[in-house]
Amino acid sequence: xxxxxxxLGNPIGHSKSPMIHAEFAKQTKQDISYEAILAPLDGFxxxxxxxxxxxxxxxxVTVPFKFEAFDMANDINASAVVPEAxxxxxxxxxxxxxYNTDGIGLxxxxxxxxxRPLQGxxxxxxxxxxxxxxxxxxxxxxxxxxxxVVNRSxxxxxxxxxxxxxxxxxxxxxxxxxxxxxxxxxxxxVVINATSAGLTDSVLPIPDSIxxxxxLAYDMMYGRETPFMLQARSAGAQVADGLGMLVEQAxxxxxxWRGIKPDTKPVIATIRAL
Ligand code: NDP
Numbered sequence: 001x002x003x004x005x006x007x008l009g010n011p012i013g014h015s016k017s018p019m020i021h022a023e024f025a026k027q028t029k030q031d032i033s034y035e036a037i038l039a040p041l042d043g044f045x046x047x048x049x050x051x052x053x054x055x056x057x058x059x060x061v062t063v064p065f066k067f068e069a070f071d072m073a074n075d076i077n078a079s080a081v082v083p084e085a086x087x088x089x090x091x092x093x094x095x096x097x098x099y100n101t102d103g104i105g106l107x108x109x110x111x112x113x114x115x116r117p118l119q120g121x122x123x124x125x126x127x128x129x130x131x132x133x134x135x136x137x138x139x140x141x142x143x144x145x146x147x148x149v150v151n152r153s154x155x156x157x158x159x160x161x162x163x164x165x166x167x168x169x170x171x172x173x174x175x176x177x178x179x180x181x182x183x184x185x186x187x188x189x190v191v192i193n194a195t196s197a198g199l200t201d202s203v204l205p206i207p208d209s210i211x212x213x214x215x216l217a218y219d220m221m222y223g224r225e226t227p228f229m230l231q232a233r234s235a236g237a238q239v240a241d242g243l244g245m246l247v248e249q250a251x252x253x254x255x256x257w258r259g260i261k262p263d264t265k266p267v268i269a270t271i272r273a274l
Pocket of ligand 1: 127
């Protein structure tokens with residue numbers, strides 16, 4: 001019997017997840033269906049309950065429901081504890097277990113696909129919203145030399161610092177909070193844009209001096225060249241968008257559901273060529 005999965009969001013029409021999971025299923029010969037479902041803004045948990053009753057095996061969760069997914073889950077996997085948000089639910093015996101695969105997706109894309117190990121490197125993350133909170137713990141666990149986070153509203157960075165300090169993982173690198181002004185004169189190896197500024201083509205107040213030819217400038221957004229990417233590219237930096245992260249977080253979810261890890265490389269190439 002075909003096992004049913006879906007991605008829930010609002011809006012959801014733009015989602016590439018059905019295509020990605022169809023590619024994974026074909027490659028690994030798994031008998032699954034995967035659809036995009038628009039959940040009403042006030043009806044996320046009702047939608048999840050309906051899908052559980054209809055025999056679905058799990059869902060991915062996207063904006064704006066990742067925090068609600070965490071709140072309604074019966075079990076919380078370690079990956080979702082620090083983010084307090086979930087992008088992957090596993091359904092079992094009428095219950096839901098919450099996972100977060102965004103951090104692994106980002107770190108795998110940077111370290112494996114882009115061949116940029118984070119250990120011992122100086123990492124800057126811009127942004128402290130939902131996506132940034134989701135990936136912070138995995139970046140810290142990759143053991144960079146320094147991990148600086150800058151955000152317009154600095155209290156969100158302090159919140160992130162506290163969450164990481166409270167994490168059970170031992171010996172993870174602590175976050176250093178910075179203001180945008182404080183970036184002047186600082187040097188990094190990897191700069192990650194986890195803001196949504198690219199959605200509105202807004203230019204971030206980051207000094208040109210942080211972009212050198214040696215750094216990786218990674219924008220978690222995909223589908224368009226953002227002002228962040230343009231600024232970094234014109235300074236000669238290696239530039240990447242978040243498409244690889246999208247496919248890697250999906251591969252991790254697929255592996256949690258199906259117990260088999262798909263090969264992401266051909267899928268990234270297929271989605272990028274569309
Ligand atoms: P949120 O709304 O939760 O957070 C937005 C963040 O961007 C905040 O830190 C906010 O700062 C900052 N921000 C927005 N506009 C500006 C601006 N003009 N100048 C400076 N800072 C700004 O969004 P998410 O965290 O959910 O999403 C962020 C990005 O990550 C999106 O582009 C999304 O597409 C991408 N993403 C990619 C994924 C992938 O798989 N590749 C997965 C998940 C997300 P402040 O707090 O001060 O308002």
